[in-house]
Amino acid sequence: DTEVTQTPKHLVMGMTNKKSLKCEQHMGHRAMYWYKQKAKKPPELMFVYSYEKLSINESVPSRFSPECPNSSLLNLHLHALQPEDSALYLCASSHRENNEQFFGPGTRLTVL
């Protein structure tokens, strides 16, 4: 299995909703990442988990809360989002630090 899966593919939520994005990989990778990508912009790193521990938080607002339940799973919990948070949220994994990252197909999020 050489892929990263993400659910849901699309998500529409109101500003008062709570939702979660899910990411899974079975490649034995020990680093997992969340990125946010706006249209015509490159991905922006949000969080990095290395060996299931949060190693990087790129000053992301607290309305985004990551969780790594085990080495294969990565969640992003969303609460009280703003319309400007609408974007493509990409999950990626890599074998270890500095290795090539493999991306999931992303969740396209719209906040109304």
Place this chain on the structure above:
Amino acid sequence: RKEVEQDPGPFNVPEGATVAFNCTYSNSASQSFFWYRQDCRKEPKLLMSVYSSGNEDGRFTAQLNRASQYISLLIRDSKLSDSATYLCVVTPTGNQFYFGTGTSLTVIP
């Protein structure tokens, strides 16, 4: 100064042409370098890693110049299917991945 600078293009080239993209990076201690390709509304896909000695994969050649702090990607014999956005990635340390802004390529029949 940005970690990674990349010419956004767009590059519009005829089929069969050779096209080259460059990225410059600011941190001389950067350790790993990659080129990714991203199609419209899709995720980035790894195209190739960039090694100090340079590396080639079919029609694609990647080069690293540490002295001048840039990486390059050369595409020979362009195909219509090469049309995409090409993103360079630099890792200064650990798990930090910095993307360039991306270069848009359109190959014209």
